[in-house]
Amino acid sequence: MxxxxxxxxxxxxxxxxxxxxxxxxxxxxxxxxxxxxxxxxxxxxxxxxxxxxxxxxxxxxxxxxxxxxxxxxxxxxxxSSEPPNSNLESLLALEYCAELFEAFLPPEARDDDAYRLGRSCVTALKQRGPAGTAVMRYAEAWTLKLHGLYPSLSRCLACRQPITMGLCFDHTDARAVCSNCGSKRTEILDADSRALLRSALRLSPSNFALRTEGIDLTPIATFHRVLIESHLGRSLNSSRVIESVLRETVRPS
Ligand SMILES: [Zn+2]
Incomplete structure (x- = not known):
């Protein structure tokens, strides 16, 4: 060649x-x-x-x-992906997003969407200062979406009815369903977080970070982790490290 x-x-x-x-x-x-x-x-x-x-x-x-x-x-x-002032949250987010993309991409298959997603995440981290957490959630959602693994946030896959509350996890079929089809015990996304994702995922990662500023994104992190781990059959190496470091350093005031 x-x-x-x-x-x-x-x-x-x-x-x-x-x-x-x-x-x-x-x-x-x-x-x-x-x-x-x-x-x-x-x-x-x-x-x-x-x-x-x-x-x-x-x-x-x-x-x-x-x-x-x-x-x-x-x-x-x-x-360069170097964030302003070598912001720690942004550096961790870069590492995490790169690992996430790598885990989902098959070898040697062109993927312009994933490429653009990667670039736009870097732009957000360079523009928005400490937006690492929001950018990670955005990258997770769109990586899952690009691989056809993100559940509909508006219509239940099981009963085909519009979703009005949160989402539950149906372990039998490994899929997200509405609260009528699942039990409260298996809720993986509350109603507010679902509404937030519905409106904010259409934005650029930079505007997603702006829109979610001051909002606790932990429920969304948990939701995405269930989806990621159910697909990969494992957790991402950097996820645990990052969550613990961020808890220590960027505790919301
Ligand atoms: Zn349903």
Whole structure:
């Protein structure tokens, strides 16, 4: 295969030996790929800070047709994901969103929607200061939506009636249903949070953060966690760490 130059969002890097990393990238032209970045670690490393989560880069991939592991050529940083003042909540959100996207993206399938979602989440984190929590909830909702895994917030999948209260989880069919079809015990989303999501998910992540400012998004985090874990069969590595760090540092006043 001739070398392929493409724009990409960095999802993650994993150390490889003393000096290198494997970078997981969401590329514009090939979707999610893995590529070895030789000399990315150690003194004077050649990729500098361009391999941070959700930074946007232009790079060249080398490898045979059908390879599962490319070699990364030069990397040009198009847009750093670095939030203003290295805000901790935003840095954690970048890491979390990148892990979330990676977990849901199949290898080597172009996904412009996911790419745009990633970019717009970075924009929100750069514009809005401490909007990390809101951006994570937004990224979860839209990742689930893009993969056809988000339940309707307006009509029940079981009885086809408009939903007026909250949503419950039907464990038999692993799906969200209205409060008439489910039992209160299994409620995963209260009525207010459902109404908020219905109106706010159409906004950009930046305006979603503005719209939800001062609102406790914990019920939405719980709702999304049920959906994510029921699909992946596991929790995301960074989710637990982040929730505990944020509880300590950005306690609502
Ligand atoms: Zn129903």
């Amino acid at each position: 001739p070398p392929l130059t493409t724009d990409a969002l960095v999802l993650r890097t994993l150390p490889l030996g003393e000096m290198s990393v494997v970078a997981v990238l969401l590329t514009r032209s090939k979707g999610k790929v893995r590529a070895v970045a030789k000399g990315a670690r150690g003194p004077g490393h050649r990729y500098q800070s361009s391999l941070q989560p959700l930074s946007e880069v232009r790079t060249t991939l080398y490898g045979r047709e059908g390879t599962e592991l490319f070699r990364l050529g030069a990397v040009e940083l198009l847009r």
